[in-house]
Amino acid sequence: MSLKLGPAGVPLSCKGRTIVEGMDDITSLGLDAMEIQTVRTVQPKHFDQYWQAGILSWGSDLEMNLHGPYYAELLGSKRERNRTLTKMEASMQAGKIVNARHLVYHVGPYGEYEPGAEANEQVVNIFSGVVDRVHQIWGDKSEEEDYAAFPWVHKSKPSLVGIETSGRQDLWGTVEEVIEVCNHVDGTVPVLNMAHIHARGHGRMRTSEDYSELFEQVRKDYGGKKFYCHFAGIEHRMGNALHYTQIKKSDLKFEPFAEFLAEEGSWLDITIISDSPLLEHDAMYMLQHYDKARQRLLEIHAREERRIKLAVESGMSPEELEMLEKEAAEARKASSDGEVEKPDSDKPAKKAKKPVAKAKGKR
């Protein structure tokens, strides 16, 4: 399993303010992904930073990604759509320079469309154009000499276009809608924003089984093992996201997700971006919880292996050993209950050992 974790932007604790300084901080925190926020405009002066960031990420394991405009109106009027596409164009250019593996976009309100096939078709058309444009930007052979110092421009695959799930009922972007569009447009991937999915589903992401179901749904309907997710705490009401919070303060917990990743996530190649108000702190928090979940699982496996080894050594099958252990546990329980009732008596404690001793004696 490959898991990459990182913040959405330059870490808050970073003393510098540039992307390159942010990348340094992320690496020293033990994280391995970053999502640059080009949420409004991309200034020409940013491009110097982007080139440097691209060079750094090419020579390291740090995965760079890029978030497009913070607000989109792709299903709006022609004017609104063009305005959004203009902002997206700048982020596509920046994506190439920074060697972004994913470009993340919102679709925005349904506008004049009703949720359904017609709206999805329109989104498919728009994103087909976006993917074509990304491929044009990356695949310009006449630029090969100009970009000789930036090998990823020729050697890397173009950025994947991520379509993000939305957190409000009036915005396009349920999991089903996103998967449907991604299925129709090559070069796009679903971006599972867990906070949005949780809010829109009236708090549906509560247990590791909920995550298991979600990933199974995406695997079945979309396929593949590569996933790109956002995670943050969220306040929600009536199926709408109200505002983001730190993970600790939200009813969306990371522990079940960590549990799912540790127990069932071996097939996944997943990047999780923390877009919580406590950017890198919450990314670290997630990493710690994932490590804990993995540790717990390792302990369970080690205990299981030890049991099997013990069973083999004493000439029993693991099932027989399990049965004996159960009996012993019940006897222990009975003895401790007895102790509470008769604190002076030591008989029950001796009883507890009996079944194991008998079993050993028989063999």
Place this chain on the structure above:
Amino acid sequence: MTFGELEGARTVMLVDMASDPSRLAESWGAVIGRIRQVHVLFIAPEAIDALSALEEVSAAELLQSIRHRSLVPHVCTYLPNERVALVEHSLGSVSVQTKTECQPLEWLAAFLCELPSAGPGQAGVEHASGGC
């Protein structure tokens, strides 16, 4: 400006007019880049028209539109001439006339002082907004 809280820190961002107005788009871009880390976004009254033009919405809709687009918990301003505080928050909108006339930053200081004890609901925000 940040103020401490038991769990983590909350950030208040003040948006006023840049000394060089031609760089407003750039500074606004920087604000938006950090928008998810902001808990209270205060927009100085003199910046409202310029930001409305940048966001392509009317001045009257600016606060609400920023709140909906960014999900910042509180987006607010104070109009000193009319003594009116406008707050768009997660659970609704508030427009309150303050008892006394004060400067925008005085109003913000009073709002921040009152908000933690007044609570996050409509009544709490309304109470905190009339503070100065």
